[in-house]
Amino acid sequence: MASSTTIAEKIHTRSRHNFLDRLRGGDEIAYFITLVAAAAILLIVALIVGELWLRSQPTIKTIGWHFLTGTEWDPNAGKFGALPFIFGTCVTSFLALLIAVPLGVAASIFLAEMAPPKLSNILTFLIELLAAVPSVIYGLIGIFILVPFVRAVVAPMLSHTLGFLPFFQGDFYGLSFLSAGLVLSVMVVPFIISVSREVLLAVPVEQREAALALGATKWETTWQIVLPTAATGIIGSVFLALARALGETMAVTMVIGNTPKIAASLFSPGYSIAAVIANEFAEASGDLYISSLIFLGLVLFGLTIVINGGARLLVLATTSRRGA
Amino acid sequence: MMMEISKKRRAINVVMLSLSGICTVLVVGVLFFILGYLLIHGARSLNWDFFTKLPKPAGETGGGMANAIVGSAKVLLIAMSIGVPLGFLAGVYLAEYSGRTFAFILRYTVDLLNGVPSIVIGIVAYAVVVRPMKHFSALAGGVALGIMMIPIAVRTTEEFLRAVPNAMREGAMALGATKAQTVFTVVVPAAVSGLTSGMMLNLARVAGETAPLLFTALGNMFWAKGWLAPIATLPVMIYNYAIAPDEDLHQQAWAAGFVLLSLILLVNITARMIIARGPASSRR
Numbered sequence: 001m002a003s004s005t006t007i008a009e010k011i012h013t014r015s016r017h018n019f020l021d022r023l024r025g026g027d028e029i030a031y032f033i034t035l036v037a038a039a040a041i042l043l044i045v046a047l048i049v050g051e052l053w054l055r056s057q058p059t060i061k062t063i064g065w066h067f068l069t070g071t072e073w074d075p076n077a078g079k080f081g082a083l084p085f086i087f088g089t090c091v092t093s094f095l096a097l098l099i100a101v102p103l104g105v106a107a108s109i110f111l112a113e114m115a116p117p118k119l120s121n122i123l124t125f126l127i128e129l130l131a132a133v134p135s136v137i138y139g140l141i142g143i144f145i146l147v148p149f150v151r152a153v154v155a156p157m158l159s160h161t162l163g164f165l166p167f168f169q170g171d172f173y174g175l176s177f178l179s180a181g182l183v184l185s186v187m188v189v190p191f192i193i194s195v196s197r198e199v200l201l202a203v204p205v206e207q208r209e210a211a212l213a214l215g216a217t218k219w220e221t222t223w224q225i226v227l228p229t230a231a232t233g234i235i236g237s238v239f240l241a242l243a244r245a246l247g248e249t250m251a252v253t254m255v256i257g258n259t260p261k262i263a264a265s266l267f268s269p270g271y272s273i274a275a276v277i278a279n280e281f282a283e284a285s286g287d288l289y290i291s292s293l294i295f296l297g298l299v300l301f302g303l304t305i306v307i308n309g310g311a312r313l314l315v316l317a318t319t320s321r322r323g324a
Numbered sequence: 325m326m327m328e329i330s331k332k333r334r335a336i337n338v339v340m341l342s343l344s345g346i347c348t349v350l351v352v353g354v355l356f357f358i359l360g361y362l363l364i365h366g367a368r369s370l371n372w373d374f375f376t377k378l379p380k381p382a383g384e385t386g387g388g389m390a391n392a393i394v395g396s397a398k399v400l401l402i403a404m405s406i407g408v409p410l411g412f413l414a415g416v417y418l419a420e421y422s423g424r425t426f427a428f429i430l431r432y433t434v435d436l437l438n439g440v441p442s443i444v445i446g447i448v449a450y451a452v453v454v455r456p457m458k459h460f461s462a463l464a465g466g467v468a469l470g471i472m473m474i475p476i477a478v479r480t481t482e483e484f485l486r487a488v489p490n491a492m493r494e495g496a497m498a499l500g501a502t503k504a505q506t507v508f509t510v511v512v513p514a515a516v517s518g519l520t521s522g523m524m525l526n527l528a529r530v531a532g533e534t535a536p537l538l539f540t541a542l543g544n545m546f547w548a549k550g551w552l553a554p555i556a557t558l559p560v561m562i563y564n565y566a567i568a569p570d571e572d573l574h575q576q577a578w579a580a581g582f583v584l585l586s587l588i589l590l591v592n593i594t595a596r597m598i599i600a601r602g603p604a605s606s607r608r
């Protein structure tokens with residue numbers, strides 16, 4: 001008993017001695033500085049959440065959750081209803097995924113399963129460059145090339161062939177849900193491709209070899225063996241792309257038409273959460289107006305956090321099996 | 325009969341595989357279309373005035389974006405001095421010091437921060453910097469972009485430090501170096517080319533950000549007076565000129581888009597080449 005305490009004391013004094021030595025040598029200080037930086041990042045994220053929550057209190061208190069279901073947005077008359085923006089954000093993002101997911105998954109299959117590694121690497125490099133193009137440039141291309149093109153070619157074609165559907169009715173002036181969805185689809189495709197390719201490459205080669213040895217064709221192997229194994233990760237990549245599309249601001253703002261309106265037709269101009277913040281925040285006056293915009297920001301933040309958080313877990317779940 | 329099935333299967337095989345190839349060509353085609361169009365259209369609208377002159381008042385033609393180019397540089401400088409040190413040190417912590425649980429939380433938080441829409445970061449920079457100081461400023465824009473740089477800074481630092489062989493750490497320690505000496509005089513220098521390229525990529529990524537600058541840096545038709553005044557930046561200028569109803573401004577927007585995209589792609593290609601050739605990647 002007595003001896004054990006002395007040993008413990010010895011260890012204690014030695015470790016304290018050690019600590020002081022290391023402190024003098026700068027060792028503990030270096031550790032402490034990196035720890036502070038790490039903690040600061042957590043603090044910044046907490047600050048983001050806190051600020052958004054705090055600053056949107058006036059709206060939460062006076063309008064409450066009706067804010068999210070109100071359909072009228074007229075700041076001058078004191079009417080704040082966010083539904084048109086939420087609607088626009090959802091419609092454009094959904095449209096973008098509808099186009100981007102098949103395209104992206106198909107391309108990632110080509111890159112992971114078929115293309116020779118060298119070609120695959122070069123193409124992936126190019127596609128990742130596509131992800132580096134800033135959104136304002138996509139907006140520029142959207143306004144001056146895509147919108148005229150859609151007006152001249154795509155919209156007439158759609159209303160001619162699918163005009164009986166409510167989605168493709170009414171006049172088309174260019175700035176619309178449709179244009180925004182198309183620009184968004186081009187913007188999110190690179191994310192789907194690069195993540196899906198990673199996930200596909202993480203599927204063990206043995207699985208492919210086994211299927212091929214049993215007489216399956218290359219496509220059957222891909223479709224029936226590789227894709228099901230990688231499905232979770234690919235769904236994760238789709239959710240990552242969705243989060244990106246929901247929060248995308250500039251390109252959407254430039255082509256969606258900025259009219260707070262809920263309409264079934266994709267030809268109609270609309271508005272999105274991010275776009276209304278971008279357009280009105282700098283000029284907003286009055287507490288309720290500003291806090292309503294910040295509340296919209298909070299909604300957007302919440303949506304992307306939930307989707308991103310889920311997607312990260314999905315991707316993590318599939319790529320970590322690589323070692324097993 | 326057997327032949328029939330096998331033929332059908334083979335046909336499906338060929339069709340589906342070619343379809344996936346076509347999709348790839350389509351996506352890559354879009355890239356070349358964007359680059360090509362910007363190159364031709366933007367380069368045509370570009371002239372020397374663009375780099376040396378101030379914007380002209382509305383209605384007059386000509387003028388340039390000299391103030392926006394300098395403005396972008398200033399805002400990015402602030403962003404870098406916030407995002408890089410914080411991200412780097414946290415990355416060092418993750419790679420060299422941290423335990424399991426805290427590392428997981430930090431990594432997950434950083435990933436979430438990476439996914440936060442840029443416009444939301446703009447709102448926060450507005451609330452934290454613009455509101456207390458009562459005016460828009462280069463500083464506020466820099467803070468917004470700086471926060472946006474943190475996630476990539478953390479992840480690149482961690483990744484490249486982890487790629488340094490453990491033998492180097494053990495070697496340094498065996499020679500009697502302390503942990504801090506090992507990390508900062510052996511491990512970090514070994515990863516320095518990857519780290520620099522990663523930070524360059526990170527900078528290129530936020531250089532094109534527009535949304536968080538709209539109501540932090542705002543914009544300015546003249547030279548900004550110091551760091552605490554509203555300041556013009558290239559992306560915001562592109563946006564403002566693109567939606568303005570004036571053909572001459574559209575041309576300038578194209579020119580600015582050309583300059584911005586060329587810089588971003590240049591940085592991207594150089595940095596990626598350095599990373600691909602660097603010693604760090606040979607281990608992976």
